[in-house]
Amino acid sequence: MKNDSIEIKKFNGEIETFNAEKLKTSLRRSKASESEIDEIVEQIMPTLYDGMPSKEIYKKAFSLLKKHNRTSASKYSLKRAILDLGPTGYPFEQLVSALLKHHGYSTQVGIIMQGECITHEVDVLAEKDGNTYTVECKFHADPKAVSNVKVPLYINSRFLDIQKCWNNDSKKASHLKQGWLVTNTRFSTDAIDYAKCVGLHLLSWDYPKNNGIKQNVDKFALYPITTLTTLTKNEKHLLIKYNVILTKELYKDSHLLDKIGISTLRKEKVLNEIKKLCDL
Numbered sequence: 001m002k003n004d005s006i007e008i009k010k011f012n013g014e015i016e017t018f019n020a021e022k023l024k025t026s027l028r029r030s031k032a033s034e035s036e037i038d039e040i041v042e043q044i045m046p047t048l049y050d051g052m053p054s055k056e057i058y059k060k061a062f063s064l065l066k067k068h069n070r071t072s073a074s075k076y077s078l079k080r081a082i083l084d085l086g087p088t089g090y091p092f093e094q095l096v097s098a099l100l101k102h103h104g105y106s107t108q109v110g111i112i113m114q115g116e117c118i119t120h121e122v123d124v125l126a127e128k129d130g131n132t133y134t135v136e137c138k139f140h141a142d143p144k145a146v147s148n149v150k151v152p153l154y155i156n157s158r159f160l161d162i163q164k165c166w167n168n169d170s171k172k173a174s175h176l177k178q179g180w181l182v183t184n185t186r187f188s189t190d191a192i193d194y195a196k197c198v199g200l201h202l203l204s205w206d207y208p209k210n211n212g213i214k215q216n217v218d219k220f221a222l223y224p225i226t227t228l229t230t231l232t233k234n235e236k237h238l239l240i241k242y243n244v245i246l247t248k249e250l251y252k253d254s255h256l257l258d259k260i261g262i263s264t265l266r267k268e269k270v271l272n273e274i275k276k277l278c279d280l
Contacts, residue, residue: 009053012144018048018057027061029214030076032069040064066229071276074227078214079143079205081226082184084233085240089139093123094245095224096137096182096203099213100126102220105133115161122162124180131177132166133201134159138183147183147204149190155181156200184213221278223247228277230270235260247274 006018020041027037044060058080066073074081085091090110097107105126113122113134124135136155138147159179166176181195182203195202206212217223225247226236238260244250250257251274257267274280 006048006050006052008048008057009051011054018052020045023057023061027065027072027076030065030069030072032065032072032076036065036068036072040068070229070273073229074223074273074277075218077227077229078217078223079184081224082205082213083141083143084226084236085224085245086139086141089123089137091224091240091245092139092184093137094243095217095222096135097124097126098222098246099216099220100124100135102216102222104128113162114165115158116164117161120158120162126180127174130174132174133178133180134162134176135180135182138181140183140185143185145185146188147181147185147191148188149194151183152181152187152191152195152198152200152202155179156195156198159200182213221248223277225250228270228273230266230273231262235262248278248280250274251278251280 007015008018009015023041023044024037027040032040040061043064044057047060048057062073062077065076082092082095085095093109097109100107105128107127108125109123111122111125113120113125122134123137126133126135136158138151140147156179163176163179166172178199178201180201180203184205186204187195187202187207192202192207194200202208204212205214224245225231225239228236228247231239239250239256242256242259244253244256251271254267254271257270262270
């Protein structure tokens, strides 16, 4: 069977014809060189088979890319790395908070706020230019998960309850302007349409177009430690327990690598990978 007629199974279960150019495009986003990309695709092509899961193609591409360019491999694995921040949503909330700080907001994570009817726990509270924003983070460990319209409906009702109480309080120095909803996967079309209608700001892996989580993480080099290829999965989880979420945080607090038993030689490799990844 020719490669141009091989059917592959996507993450969401849909079937599509394999497209080598699509694979090259995804590899280009990792900033790998054209020669590296061509070599990787050339090695993957003979291994393709009808019904092959796209997840398997990704694993092969990642493994080959890691041999050529660890920095590009880290960037290529970003979506998977964010999924690996789980099982709780707290590390993802920390990532979202860091992203907002790079956009000029001051932030607080895990805040209890009084609404007109009940109290609410808000994942991230952000403030900028005299306006305050409640940010709810919907973390999914399943890459196929989609936040449907029920999620923004619920989040917006919470926001309105908090907004009534906040903006009627003369002691508040800022105006509670807008609610945000952030997910690491994607939103359904109905969810996006509803959010636009009520003024709820949405942010997902690839929404808004060209300004989603991926573009923001790349722009500000806010790579989670789960992107690192020089650490094991267990070592990453140990660091998360120490509340280290971003590679830049680990570079600053590198003594934590000693604390989890990383040798001097490996520590140097980890820090070098961070330097190249974040252009430090």
